[in-house]
Amino acid sequence: MASSDLIPVDDAIDHLLARAHPVAQTQTVALAESLDRVLARDYTVPADVPPADNSAVDGYAVRAGDLSSEAVLQVSGRVAAGQAPGSLQPGTAVRIFTGSEIPEGADSVVMQERVTVTDGGITINATVSEGQNIRRQGQDLSRGELALAKGTRIRPQEMGLLGSMGVAEVTVYAKLKVAILNTGDELVAPGQPLAPGQIYNSNQFTLLGLLAKAGCDVSLCETLADTREATGSTLKRAAAESDLIITTGGVSVGEEDHVRAVLEESGDLSLWRMASKPGKPLAFGAMDGTPVLGLPGNPAAVLVTFMVVGMPFIRACQGREGVTIHGERMPAGFSIEKPSIRREYVRARKSLGDDGPVIMAYPNQSSGVLSSACWADGLAVVPENQTIGQGDIISYYSFAELLE
Numbered sequence: 001m002a003s004s005d006l007i008p009v010d011d012a013i014d015h016l017l018a019r020a021h022p023v024a025q026t027q028t029v030a031l032a033e034s035l036d037r038v039l040a041r042d043y044t045v046p047a048d049v050p051p052a053d054n055s056a057v058d059g060y061a062v063r064a065g066d067l068s069s070e071a072v073l074q075v076s077g078r079v080a081a082g083q084a085p086g087s088l089q090p091g092t093a094v095r096i097f098t099g100s101e102i103p104e105g106a107d108s109v110v111m112q113e114r115v116t117v118t119d120g121g122i123t124i125n126a127t128v129s130e131g132q133n134i135r136r137q138g139q140d141l142s143r144g145e146l147a148l149a150k151g152t153r154i155r156p157q158e159m160g161l162l163g164s165m166g167v168a169e170v171t172v173y174a175k176l177k178v179a180i181l182n183t184g185d186e187l188v189a190p191g192q193p194l195a196p197g198q199i200y201n202s203n204q205f206t207l208l209g210l211l212a213k214a215g216c217d218v219s220l221c222e223t224l225a226d227t228r229e230a231t232g233s234t235l236k237r238a239a240a241e242s243d244l245i246i247t248t249g250g251v252s253v254g255e256e257d258h259v260r261a262v263l264e265e266s267g268d269l270s271l272w273r274m275a276s277k278p279g280k281p282l283a284f285g286a287m288d289g290t291p292v293l294g295l296p297g298n299p300a301a302v303l304v305t306f307m308v309v310g311m312p313f314i315r316a317c318q319g320r321e322g323v324t325i326h327g328e329r330m331p332a333g334f335s336i337e338k339p340s341i342r343r344e345y346v347r348a349r350k351s352l353g354d355d356g357p358v359i360m361a362y363p364n365q366s367s368g369v370l371s372s373a374c375w376a377d378g379l380a381v382v383p384e385n386q387t388i389g390q391g392d393i394i395s396y397y398s399f400a401e402l403l404e
Helices: 009-018 156-164 201-212 230-241 257-268 299-317 370-373
Strands: 027-028 059-060 072-079 090-097 108-111 114-116 120-122 146-148 169-173 177-183 217-224 244-248 268-272 283-285 291-297 328-331 344-354 356-361 378-382 395-398
Touching: 009 114, 009 268, 009 283, 059 072, 059 120, 059 328, 072 114, 090 120, 146 156, 177 201, 177 230, 177 291, 201 244, 217 230, 230 257, 230 283, 230 291, 244 299, 257 268, 257 291, 257 299, 283 344, 291 299, 299 344, 299 378, 328 356, 344 370
Parallel strands: 072 090, 177 217, 177 244, 244 291
Antiparallel strands: 027 169, 059 090, 059 108, 072 120, 114 120, 268 283, 283 291, 328 395, 344 356, 344 378, 378 395
16 A cells, blocks of 8 residues: 555644534532543632741740740740741740741741750751741742643643632533444453454443543443444434543445444544554544544554553643643664555553663554553554654553643
């Protein structure tokens, strides 16, 4: 097949992104239930965080100008976290704890490990400078500044930041509703006996896991019979119930590959065949206005094409902004001697070679070998029309980053 017959991977991604329409519906959820949701509005800081100067350590609040090398300071007060701080009497110290608000008149805190306690007070065994061990008001967030932008995916740290701002409920986009349609009369659900010619439907469970990691809801999950009528009617039903349809198989050129044909006849097919290995028979189009992403049928190809092409499209449909996958540049611990017109995504993982970390490839890169992805931690990229030798610097993307 000539390279002109295949769409370059980057062009395919751009094609999908140009047709991605973010979910318009929003929801208000409790902060405790907001993990992995996408913010539907900007969040600005309502008040300084922290709201007042507070102690970074357990110790004693003092005024640095009151100290001398042999000064004994009486302890005139005690401030625990959550108590009103009061004022520091000149020439004295106030016992203070981490997080406690700084008393008026104090300008530094001495940690308790630098203090000797006597019957008459305390002696400080360290140099004290103004401002030491004090967390200043607003040092984390200042009132009115942008804390989190619309389109941010909420991780545990964003949950904590919102909590520090006093936010109890969060406005987020509704979850993307995705239909999974696996094609093939040979597919059997796990737990059932296999007849001759049948195989277990692994793609369904791969996609269920991938979509859960991506923060999507599965609106429909079915196995299609290999007929034009069943394919067409199910695609139409899925289009009415979903924001996105993902199919596996049925997008090649065989007589039983009906997904591509139905899109051409009854919907819209705007992209077919990508210069990717695995993943050449990828299709994209729409049925009744609902986007349809047609993945290949081979198990490893489903995983790879979802991560490489499907995830950028899903992020855009979720309203996520500013997501960049950087990857790493590392030496190859494998070689590829024959160049290909397709960009190859090699199931790989980091390993320690004689001269340091290298990227190792699974020996069998067949698109039907899903065990390779269980061995691997990510994908190494072999660019189009290039060979790879041991020690050549290549790009590597971890599964975790690809699904971020």
